[in-house]
Amino acid sequence: MTTTRCYRNGVLFDEGFSLEELGEYLSHDNAIIWVDLYSPSPQELQTVADELTLHSLAVEGAATAQQRPKFNRYDNHDFLSAYAVRLDAETGELTTAEVAAFITPKALITVRKDDSFPIDDLLDHLDQNAELTSHGISALLYGLLDFVIDGHFDTVQALDDQIETLEDLLFDDRPHDPDVQRRSFELRKSLVQLRRVILPMREVVNTLIRRDVDLVPSAMAPYYQDLYDHVLRATEWTDSLRDLVSTIVETNLTIQGNRLNIITKKVTSWAAIIAVPTAITGFYGQNLPYPGFAHISGFIASTLLIVGLSVGLFVVFKRNDWL
Structure with a gap:
């Protein structure tokens, strides 16, 4: 399950071509490529690595699960690792979906370990911001990061709603001690897991917007700055919710006493x-x-x-x- 797209002058030129045709499309002037690999075999990953001369450590990172969110620089490309998240409203359990990306001057290669990453939603998100693709690979990378960080923000909002419901249970006239204790534990566990995903993204986006990295053109700088603001807000919100859950647990114990x-x-x-x-x-x-x-x-x-x-x-x- 490989998804391929080619843009020329900011317009979608072709899609659905094979990996063997990458070199031909990359040879076109003003063309940028986006390739999504779903659970690629070692042969498929090596084909892309040979075509784009990717570093072996980056290829190993893309093939290895449970990578820390990070951004690494190599001689002729960059490597990004990030996580999309989703909260189950019934159980309070957080689900993460890992995605890795190779970033070259003319190609963005994303690698998904499984089908938990919502690739169709990402495609819709990219289509909604199609006017930005004229700015090159930085626009595709922005679309990917914006989609991931928006998911982080929506998850934090959902957790906030769950905690408000927990507060209502806490001060209900009927005691709900077992429900409050169990739900508090579930939400705190999800918040800790979410913080592990969100906190490193602050460093990732901060590195991308640095001038010495020279990856983001001036026209895209405001968009990446907006990403950084969203990451900061999500991080601060997560920390405050984690403290609030701890306060709820302590308050519940006090109420029981x-x-x-x-x-x-x-x-x-x-x-x-x-x-x-x-x-x-x-x-x-x-x-x-x-x-x-x-x-x-x-x-x-x-x-x-x-x-x-x-x-x-x-x-x-x-x-x-x-x-």
């Missing part, structure tokens, strides 16, 4: 009230004569004591908000 104190206070108050009739009936249950023994007056006196003291304790505890 307060709820336990209230329950303990109420149980103790009722135990004190119940202790009154227990003590009185225990006293009158002595196996020896006492005032009112074997008389109706003793029964009336004990009953009045039980009712009076119990009602008195109830009123005192209720007034002090112990019941």
Whole structure:
């Protein structure tokens, strides 16, 4: 599953050609190539590497999974590694899709390890910004990075919505302690994973916009600066959400402690009230004569004591908000 496109003077000229034809298309003046390789075989990857004289370390990085997001420079090309992300709203689980890219003056070669990377959405995104392709490879690279970083931003927004829902559960009248604890753990885990993906992108984009790199023309500089701003906002937002989830966990523990104190206070108050009739009936249950023994007056006196003291304790505890 290989996708190929050729642009001439900023206009889509041809697509769907084979890898063996790369050299022919690259020989055309004012032509730039975009090739997407899906889980390429070693032979396919080597064909592209031979055609574009790619560095062996870059080829190895593209073939190896779980690379750190990075941007490396070589003699005749650059290498980029990044991740698209998606959040499952039901489970709070974060899914990452790795993409590697070889960047040459006339070609952008992307390599996907599996089909989790939404290549069709990327194609639509590139078509929506087709007017930028007249600026060369930097425009295709911008389209790729803009698509990836927009996905990061949407995921952070989704996590923010999930945390707001978690806050509603936290202060609900009905206790949701197990749900809050489990959801907090899931969201914190996703935020940590997302931060590992987003944070290195700040360095990647910052390197791209440096003047000494000379990869981004002046016409594309504002677009890359906008990318950098989005990366900074996503990074800061992720850090603040991670702190917020930690605060929610601590608040939930505090609420549990307060709820336990209230329950303990109420149980103790009722135990004190119940202790009154227990003590009185225990006293009158002595196996020896006492005032009112074997008389109706003793029964009336004990009953009045039980009712009076119990009602008195109830009123005192209720007034002090112990019941």
